[in-house]
Amino acid sequence: MDVTGKVVLISGAARGMGAHEARRFAGAGARVILGDVLLEEAETLAAEIGADRALAVRLDVARAEDWDRAVTAGLDRFGRIDVLVNNAGILRFSDIEHCSDAEWDQVLSINLGGGFRGIRAVIPAMKQNGGGSIINISSTAGLKGFGGVAAYIASKFGVRGLTKAAAIELADHGIRVNSVHPGNVDTEMVDGLYPDFNHVPMKRMAQPDEIASLVIFLASEASSFSTGAEFVADGGETGGMPDLFADGR
Numbered sequence: 178m179d180v181t182g183k184v185v186l187i188s189g190a191a192r193g194m195g196a197h198e199a200r201r202f203a204g205a206g207a208r209v210i211l212g213d214v215l216l217e218e219a220e221t222l223a224a225e226i227g228a229d230r231a232l233a234v235r236l237d238v239a240r241a242e243d244w245d246r247a248v249t250a251g252l253d254r255f256g257r258i259d260v261l262v263n264n265a266g267i268l269r270f271s272d273i274e275h276c277s278d279a280e281w282d283q284v285l286s287i288n289l290g291g292g293f294r295g296i297r298a299v300i301p302a303m304k305q306n307g308g309g310s311i312i313n314i315s316s317t318a319g320l321k322g323f324g325g326v327a328a329y330i331a332s333k334f335g336v337r338g339l340t341k342a343a344a345i346e347l348a349d350h351g352i353r354v355n356s357v358h359p360g361n362v363d364t365e366m367v368d369g370l371y372p373d374f375n376h377v378p379m380k381r382m383a384q385p386d387e388i389a390s391l392v393i394f395l396a397s398e399a400s401s402f403s404t405g406a407e408f409v410a411d412g413g414e415t416g417g418m419p420d421l422f423a424d425g426r
């Protein structure tokens with residue numbers, strides 16, 4: 178799980194899982210480029226980590242020019258990019274009948290289009306390094322359906338497909354691409370959303386650090402033969418229906 182000296186670009190790094198991943202990478206000897214629309218928060222985190230280890234950049238993942246600027250700023254500061262974590266995402270609630278075009282387009286453009294633009298933007302730098310690791314944060318919502326969040330589900334299934342296509346295209350260049358599928362994780366995105374965790378065999382949420390561990394594994398050479406693959410951390414949520422036969426039938 179050695180990531181010493183690696184340069185890691187993380188989208189949505191100002192808070193939540195992205196911020197935890199940034200702290201963990203920096204603590205393990207990596208340098209981090211923190212991209213977010215929340216520039217002030219990203220700058221505060223970069224200052225906490227230290228200017229020698231962290232750079233904050235304004236990045237709206239829906240905008241190709243922001244990606245180009247983030248990559249250029251990262252290369253100017255650290256000279257290379259070894260790892261991309263496509264983490265930025267939004268969750269919006271609408272059933273299909275009431276979902277506007279604007280909402281659909283926004284969710285798809287950030288959650289799925291953001292990952293696409295990010296991969297496209299880092300390919301030249303990673304090719305120049307002779308390799309890299311791209312980690313796309315999907316969800317259990319990329320593995321099964323939930324009602325009332327159709328755009329989110331479609332975007333996260335899309336991230337899973339994009340991962341497989343990119344893995345095939347980039348394997349010859351030593352660039353690995355994998356998707357991570359967290360279950361319920363304790364961040365602001367889902368604050369107060371779940372009345373209980375009876376749908377999860379482990380009966381709890383994950384802490385963001387438990388997902389960061391998986392991301393660091395995928396960034397490191399410890400996962401050197403894994404690409405185009407799905408890595409699930411969901412407390413057993415997608416493993417089956419908890420307690421379906423609990424009454425003894």
Ligand code: NAD
Binds near residue numbers: 212215239366367
């Ligand atoms: P969060 O809302 O706490 O953090 C998301 C970060 O992304 C924020 O810093 C936000 O400013 C940033 N962001 C939003 N739109 C952006 C944009 N257009 N460009 C750049 N940055 C943008 O959410 P989180 O829970 O940390 O989620 C991180 C990722 O994990 C998301 O992709 C989310 O879909 C996924 N995920 C979350 C959970 C969960 O239960 N929290 C479960 C599965 C997957």
